[in-house]
Amino acid sequence: MTRAAVPAAERTYSISDLAHEFALTTRAMRFYEDQRMIAPERRGTARVYRERERVRLKLILRGKRLGFSLTEIRELLDLYEVARNERAQLAKFVDMLGERRARLLQQKEDIDAVLAEIDGVERDCRRRLKNESRADAAD
DSSP, X not given: OOGGGSOGGGOEEOHHHHHHHTTOOHHHHHHHHHTTSOOOEEETTEEEEEXXXXXXXXXXXXXXXXXXXXXXXXHHHHHHHHHOSHHHHHHHHHHHHHHHHHHHHHHHHHHHHHHHHHXXXXXXXXXXXXHHHHHHHHO
C-alpha cells in the first residue's frame, strides 16, 4: 500500500520526513519535543510521528509566522487537547489574533513616527550641508 493509500490517521513519519516537509532541522524538531509541543512515539531509539504531530508542527510554524510566542502557541495546542474540539481553540485564537493585530498596528504607528522624524532630521542635515557648500564656495 502506498503512503497516499494509507489513511491519514494511520500514516507515520520519520523525523527526517517531517523535517524535510516543513524545512526544519532535526534539532528544531527535537526542541519542539523537549518543549512538549509534539510527542512522537518511540520505537527503540527512533522517533515515529503520526498525523497528530504533523498537524501540530504545521500549527506551530503558522503561529511563529504570525509572531506568536512558543508559550502562546503551546496554550492553543493544549487548549485543543483539553477541550477535544475546535470551538474553544478557535475562540481563543480569534482573541489572540486581535491582540497581535493591535500590537502590530501600534508598532506600525511607532515606526511611522520614527521614519517621519528621520525624514525631518535628514532634510535638516542635507539643508545644512548645502548651506556649508555654498559658504565654502563663496570664500
